[in-house]
Amino acid sequence: MSLQKLQAPKGTLDTLPVDSGKWQAIERLAREIAASFNFKEIRTPVFEHSELFHRGVGETSDMVKKETYDFKDRGDRSLTLRPEGTAGVVRAMIEHGMLNDQGARAKVFYIGPNFRYERPQKGRYHIHHQFGVEAFGVAEPEQDVECMLLQLAFYRAVGLKDLSLRINSLGDRESKQRYRDALVAYLRPRWNDLGNDSRNRLSDNPLRILDSKEQRDINVVATAPSARDSLSPRSLAHIERVEMLLERAGAAFEIDNHLVRGFDYYTDTLWEVTASGLGSQSAVGGGGRYDNLVEQLGGRPTPGVGFGSGLERLLLALEAQQVTLPDDAKPLIWIAYHGDTAKAEALSLARELRDTGLRVDLDVSGRGMKAQFKMADREGASVVVTLGEDEIAKQVVQVKTLATGDQKTVGRAELRASLPSVA
Numbered sequence: 110m111s112l113q114k115l116q117a118p119k120g121t122l123d124t125l126p127v128d129s130g131k132w133q134a135i136e137r138l139a140r141e142i143a144a145s146f147n148f149k150e151i152r153t154p155v156f157e158h159s160e161l162f163h164r165g166v167g168e169t170s171d172m173v174k175k176e177t178y179d180f181k182d183r184g185d186r187s188l189t190l191r192p193e194g195t196a197g198v199v200r201a202m203i204e205h206g207m208l209n210d211q212g213a214r215a216k217v218f219y220i221g222p223n224f225r226y227e228r229p230q231k232g233r234y235h236i237h238h239q240f241g242v243e244a245f246g247v248a249e250p251e252q253d254v255e256c257m258l259l260q261l262a263f264y265r266a267v268g269l270k271d272l273s274l275r276i277n278s279l280g281d282r283e284s285k286q287r288y289r290d291a292l293v294a295y296l297r298p299r300w301n302d303l304g305n306d307s308r309n310r311l312s313d314n315p316l317r318i319l320d321s322k323e324q325r326d327i328n329v330v331a332t333a334p335s336a337r338d339s340l341s342p343r344s345l346a347h348i349e350r351v352e353m354l355l356e357r358a359g360a361a362f363e364i365d366n367h368l369v370r371g372f373d374y375y376t377d378t379l380w381e382v383t384a385s386g387l388g389s390q391s392a393v394g395g396g397g398r399y400d401n402l403v404e405q406l407g408g409r410p411t412p413g414v415g416f417g418s419g420l421e422r423l424l425l426a427l428e429a430q431q432v433t434l435p436d437d438a439k440p441l442i443w444i445a446y447h448g449d450t451a452k453a454e455a456l457s458l459a460r461e462l463r464d465t466g467l468r469v470d471l472d473v474s475g476r477g478m479k480a481q482f483k484m485a486d487r488e489g490a491s492v493v494v495t496l497g498e499d500e501i502a503k504q505v506v507q508v509k510t511l512a513t514g515d516q517k518t519v520g521r522a523e524l525r526a527s528l529p530s531v532a
């Protein structure tokens with residue numbers, strides 16, 4: 110009987126050592142950009158009580174209806190692997206009293222995995238990672254724009270090109286309801302022209318019909334009323350100010366009257382950034398304002414706005430655009446040795462150099478000199494430091510720069526000082 114080969118579950122990815130440097134680079138840049146906007150990191154659990162997502166993300170959203178990973182723990186509690194970051198962050202902010210004071214402001218960011226049972230395809234996985242930010246306590250459009258500019262600064266830092274920022278507003282609660290009614294009034298007589306999914310959505314989530322990918326739905330919504338016509342004067346002023354501020358900041362954007370996003374919590378500004386090279390899953394990140402969510406989850410009424418940016422998609426887009434990320438790894442110093450005495454000495458030297466902050470490796474299995482050099486090359490070392498009995502006696506080492514082939518004899522006492530210049 111042959112054992113079945115074990116494989117990673119469908120819709121999941123392994124990040125192998127050859128690729129982990131890219132992840133480290135984008136995570137480092139995300140942290141740097143977030144810090145430059147004075148956002149501080151928050152880490153929340155990867156699972157939460159299921160109720161959080163029902164109340165936060167929305168009962169009628171596709172996500173809660175069909176895409177969450179729900180399970181019962183051994184104490185019979187209903188838990189859900191987080192499908193997104195915002196709801197958990199809001200829960201934590203409330204639980205730790207971070208929004209209790211009148212006028213409390215807080216700006217947080219996170220990097221971590223999310224779990225969605227969506228049909229896997231290129232750019233869409235059962236586990237994906239997001240860099241996201243959430244800003245609480247500021248209702249002004251300036252904060253929306255700060256978040257968008259942070260997101261764009263992140264893409265600029267990683268070298269992503271061919272971006273397009275689309276924005277829309279569904280307005281406050283009343284505007285949103287008005288728009289929903291206008292849309293239903295428009296769609297109902299066209300019921301026969303809609304696809305099956307959209308017919309079902311007409312009663313519980315008509316706004317989602319706007320971003321259906323089915324051609325017959327696209328034809329119908331092409332002439333649907335625009336959300337802008339349903340906005341209250343306050344919501345209209347808000348989105349117009351967002352547009353003015355984006356223009357002032359020199360950020361190119363398009364107004365997309367049909368942009369809706371998958372969560373019920375959004376109010377007023379919504380946005381999405383797409384990049385070339387991603388095929389149908391082209392959104393690298395999206396966000397919006399959610400002024401009622403904190404209150405809905407039991408906190409004191411506090412406005413909020415933020416975005417989430419998918420890191421797998423970002424890496425795919427960078428690859429398609431042939432952008433190379435900066436390699437965060439320090440140059441590698443390889444130590445090669447002849448003979449057993451030198452091997453023990455090589456280990457001591459490695460320790461000494463590592464203690465000074467260098468990245469150092471060596472072959473501890475005792476291969477011949479030629480093989481050691483081959484390994485150094487394969488591992489991408491920039492310098493090989495060689496020692497044998499002769500060198501030990503004279504208190505020197507040979508230092509070879511692999512890129513140029515230059516080799517010189519260096520006194521042990523001078524070795525450390527000589528390395529950064531050759532590395």
Ligand code: HAM
Nearest residue numbers: 193195233234237392393394395396397415416417419
């Ligand atoms: P979202 O648009 O659902 O928003 O996800 C943000 C980004 O995560 C997407 O644009 C995409 O790049 C990536 N993403 C989503 N699902 C997948 C998947 N199955 N596979 C790969 N990548 C995926 C949110 O999650 C909101 N919480 C964003 C937000 C924060 N709004 C306000 N604050």
